[in-house]
Amino acid sequence: MVQSSKVTTSKRRKDIKQDDCLDCLKNASRVLPQNCPNRKEAIGWYDYCMIRFSDRSIFGIMEVNPSMFMWNTGSVSDQDGYKRQLQTLFESMRSEAASGDIFKFAARTSLAPDLGRLYVLVQCTPDLSQKNCSDCLTAVYGNIPPVVGSKASPPPPFLASSPPPPPPPVPITAVEGIESVDSLQFDFSTIRAATNNFSDANKLGKGGFGIVYMGKLSNGQQIAVKRLSRNSQQGDSEFKNEVLLVAKLQHRNLVRLLGFCLEGNERLLIYEFVPNRSLDYYIFDPMKCENISWEMRFKIIRGIARGLLYLHEDSRLRIIHRDLKASNILLDAEMNPKISDFGMARIFELDQTEGNTNRIVGTYGYMAPEYAMLGQFSTKSDVFSFGVLILEVLSGQKITHFHDGENTEYLLSYAWKNWREETTLNLIDPTLSDSPITEMMRCIKIGLLCVQENASDRPSMTSVVPMLNGNLDPIPTPKQPASFMQSNVVSSKLVQHDISSSVTNNEASISELCPR
Known part of the structure; x- marks a missing residue:
């Protein structure tokens, strides 16, 4: 069952020796499947380590429930004095742990009423932002009962702006073909x-x-x-x-x-059935786009990012979509985005980083230059398409038909020119004039990072998601984006071509499946 889970994480205390931690994890990985047979999600808490696996993404998500408490049966007579001393220690440790780097960890000892000595240890996972680590520790501390020797353990406190409730464990079903x-x-x-x-x-x-x-x-x-x-x-x-x-x-x-x-x-x-049609139906229509607020657009951007992160890192297979575009983003009743149309997708081995093909399929404008010109594709190809999507959602205009007044331009070159000249407001859809400028500027910067000409300069989705959530600062400064298609006319049709021949527009395409 552990092998069937999609995401696994573990954590050790900073004060524990590595060998003790490894022994703990080895034992936990054996015991957990026995105690939670045929489950998609489980958490095990031990003195020296914690281990968790799930079939959904648990990275980039802060969760304080479910939680676990352990305490002895003793109690203190001066509970108010005990609470004051514990709170004093906790307040001094919270900021130290939250501002930590490799280990977000703090430990203190102090005299306490009826106890002689009080020992306190707090720790967050290192990818937690300072604020979220502090918030998580505060939430855990607020639930500690007034007893001696209590220990509270939430799930690994990863980041999230609005953590979803954990799903109930369900049996695993595997589909192999x-x-x-x-x-x-x-x-x-x-x-x-x-x-x-x-x-x-x-x-x-x-x-x-x-x-x-x-x-x-x-x-x-x-x-x-x-x-x-x-x-x-x-x-x-x-x-x-x-x-x-x-x-x-x-x-x-x-x-x-x-x-x-x-x-x-x-x-x-x-x-x-996804009732609210596709993203392009709204953002590219001059009338309908007025009903898509920045809050909704930002929600859509982050949802697409989470879906891509799942495809690239958290699913059982590493999958490259290869045709990510506005018309392939469907919207449900609550305007949550759902990535659709996997007819061109490619499966990668989990340790595979890139592939090559002689047949190019996809939609020009969204295609990364190394893929359109050389047939090279990777997760960074999807990142490029995602960057185009961000800029389209912000501007309300298509990559293939961007207009600046009476002039027709290439959206990426226009975005870069305005970023460089600090006139980025020119890029933003006028219907968003009263929206939070900080969030929109952050998205423009991330979008430009995603469409860098060299794939190695583009961030992975594991970095993009925390960037969008404001949990990864500073965001790197983008360079000039890909310019291989900066012309007045860019084909928006679904295309296929052989890289050894001329490009032809075609309403059909080719799917290719990497052997495993």
């Missing part, structure tokens, strides 16, 4: 009835691989059905790729695959 997902297969007749025989009235949109329909199952559940084009040479490959990938992915910022259908020439993918 199409052959093992028979339980997800729908009958064609069921889907045909749900979509009213794929009627035009049920059409949600058309993409490079076919038409998407809205449907309703007999139990009332709404679904979205992607019907792959029958004449697409890549239909079967795309279908198998997307089923293989998406069936394994579970994250609140990814569209959830409910099932599929294989019958004759029909290839159907059945997804959860």
